[in-house]
Amino acid sequence: MRDKNGRFLPGISGNPGGCPSEVDNVRELALEHSDAACGAAARALLDGGYGKSVAVYMDVVDEG
Numbered sequence: 001m002r003d004k005n006g007r008f009l010p011g012i013s014g015n016p017g018g019c020p021s022e023v024d025n026v027r028e029l030a031l032e033h034s035d036a037a038c039g040a041a042a043r044a045l046l047d048g049g050y051g052k053s054v055a056v057y058m059d060v061v062d063e064g
Contacts, residue, residue: 001009
């Protein structure tokens with residue numbers, strides 16, 4: 001129930017079911033992985049957002 005301004009009345013929740021259990025499952029799975037896996041996931045997300053960095057190779061030529 002809401003009042004005339006659209007706010008919830010005292011004792012009434014806007015989310016009576018609480019947080020979905022899927023959120024807890026994802027949180028537990030994330031905590032089970034190592035720091036290396038977290039780093040790899042972060043790199044993958046950054047590569048997707050900003051693109052992979054370009055590798056530059058230079059050959060040294062002796063002209064003497």
